[in-house]
Amino acid sequence: MxxxxxxxxxxxxxxxxxxxxxxxxxxxxxxxxxxxxxxxxxxxxxxxxxxxxxxxxxxxxxxxxxxxxxxxxxxxxxxxxxxxxxxxxxxxxxxxxxxxxxxxxxxxxxxxxxxxxxxxxxxxPGLFSLNRVYAEAILPQGGTYTFWGKGVSQGHSDAIRRIEGVADARQYTVPVPEALERVRAGQRPTLTTRQKHTRECYVAAKPGADLARIEQEIKTMPNYFADYDTTVTFVSLEQLHAEHSGLPHGGSVLRSGLTGWNEEHTATVEYSLKLDSNxxxxxxxxxxxxxxxxxxxxxxxxxxxxxxxxxxxxxxxxxxxxxxxxxx
The missing domain is CATH 3.40.50.720 (NAD(P)-binding Rossmann-like Domain)
Known part of the structure; x- marks a missing residue:
């Protein structure tokens, strides 16, 4: 049944x-x-x-x-x-x-x-959460890194749309390339949230809306944008729909750890997604x-x-x- x-x-x-x-x-x-x-x-x-x-x-x-x-x-x-x-x-x-x-x-x-x-x-959260748990259980000595994008975050885009004066919006999460390559090379760097990703926001405002206020509300929004270097670009509703109508996304979880009696060998686990439709x-x-x-x-x-x-x-x-x- x-x-x-x-x-x-x-x-x-x-x-x-x-x-x-x-x-x-x-x-x-x-x-x-x-x-x-x-x-x-x-x-x-x-x-x-x-x-x-x-x-x-x-x-x-x-x-x-x-x-x-x-x-x-x-x-x-x-x-x-x-x-x-x-x-x-x-x-x-x-x-x-x-x-x-x-x-x-x-x-x-x-x-x-x-x-x-x-x-x-x-x-x-979800599949990447599982990968983090598996990788850390297997490689207890090491560092875990999660990179998202480049892609449209539905939750972050929705959060922008809830701001007064916003007609529609798309937010792209973008990994910092240098940070990703350092992790893949097994360096295990200490990275802040700001050093791992940037956020790009494309916003169509309603007529007469206060653009400066909208931009300030986006950049200071806790849990979404406050901890990132964020750019806000205002576009027309027509341009937003013409150039940003897709919903691609993806990302990678990496665990760079050490094995061996003297922890002399590096092991790197990477799980990645590339999605046409988030x-x-x-x-x-x-x-x-x-x-x-x-x-x-x-x-x-x-x-x-x-x-x-x-x-x-x-x-x-x-x-x-x-x-x-x-x-x-």
């Missing part, structure tokens, strides 16, 4: 999730929930109902796993604990500094309701996490989880025997 999936929010990530569900035969899309007028939404999946977000509680018992596709800045901190009262769920909360408090809020709600909720799915890939990770959540709930595991709590076999549609034969 297919796992019934609900999609809460139908922006880029929600549409990517619809595509990911279609690619997994053991998943089926049961409904899409939106804060917009449901009549304005035209899903790609034929016959799937589009439901007002205000009616979501009526679907308790009809959805096996809800995949939340809102933003981390203001949506998920409210939506995930709220929806955990009725549904098993997955979200992609990606504000690293606030993950512990988000986990605590969701765990309280899910534990009380007897649901299973996995937060911070995706690729970072939201579609993120959605693909969330779909696999939804499968794991369904299985964990069936096994009686409730409360909040992260991908670090998920045995890899639960993410795959293959049986244990198939995994051992084909992939081990």
């Amino acid at each position: 297919a796992i019934r999936i609900g999609i809460f929010g139908y922006g880029n990530l929600g549409k990517g999730t619809e595509c990911a569900v279609r690619q997994n035969p053991d998943l089926e899309l049961a409904a899409i929930f939106t804060r917009r007028d449901p009549a304005s939404i035209s899903p790609m999946t034929e016959g799937v109902p589009v439901v007002a977000a205000s009616e979501v509680a009526d679907w308790a018992g009809k959805i096996d796993v809800m995949i939340l596709c809102g933003g981390s800045a203001t949506d998920l901190p409210v939506q995930t604990p709220e929806l955990a009262r009725w549904f098993n769920l997955v979200d992609s909360f990606d504000t690293h500094a606030k993950i512990p408090e988000h986990f605590a809020a969701v765990d309280a709600a899910a534990s009380a309701a007897g649901t299973t909720a996995l937060i911070s799915g995706g690729w970072d 939201p579609e890939f993120t959605a693909s990770v969330l779909a696999a996490c939804a499968r794991a959540v369904s299985r964990m709930h069936a096994a009686g595991q409730t409360g909040c989880k992260t991908i670090l709590d998920v045995p890899p076999a639960l993410l795959s549609p293959l049986s244990g025997e198939e995994l051992r034969r084909q992939l081990l």
Whole structure:
């Protein structure tokens, strides 16, 4: 029996999730929930109902796993604990500094309701988190480095769009090339946040908006831009959509460590991603996490989880025997 999936929010990530569900035969899309007028939404999946977000509680018992596709800045901190009262769920909360408090809020709600909720799915946090754990467990003596981009950050772009006077925006995260090459060479440098990445923001402001204020709010925004060298370029809405409509991303996790009795040998682990579509890939990770959540709930595991709590076999549609034969 297919796992019934609900999609809460139908922006880029929600549409990517619809595509990911279609690619997994053991998943089926049961409904899409939106804060917009449901009549304005035209899903790609034929016959799937589009439901007002205000009616979501009526679907308790009809959805096996809800995949939340809102933003981390203001949506998920409210939506995930709220929806955990009725549904098993997955979200992609990606504000690293606030993950512990988000986990605590969701765990309280899910534990009380007897649901299973996995937060911070995706690729970072998510797959990159797994790689950091594996690499540090294997190479306890060394340094771990994460580089993102060049690519569009959905969460950071969304955070800019929430600023008063902003019509639309794209934010690119860009690795500092010299820092990346030093790590690949096994040097294990000590790097500040500012030394590893820069942030490039392209912003279309509303007519009459205070550009100086917008730029200042962006550059001083904690957890997003305050710790980085950030450039803000104002463009027209037409130019933004013409030149920055794609959503590419990617990055690398590296662990440079030492092996041997006298720690005389260098070992470097690198895991990298290159994505034409950040939201579609993120959605693909969330779909696999939804499968794991369904299985964990069936096994009686409730409360909040992260991908670090998920045995890899639960993410795959293959049986244990198939995994051992084909992939081990």
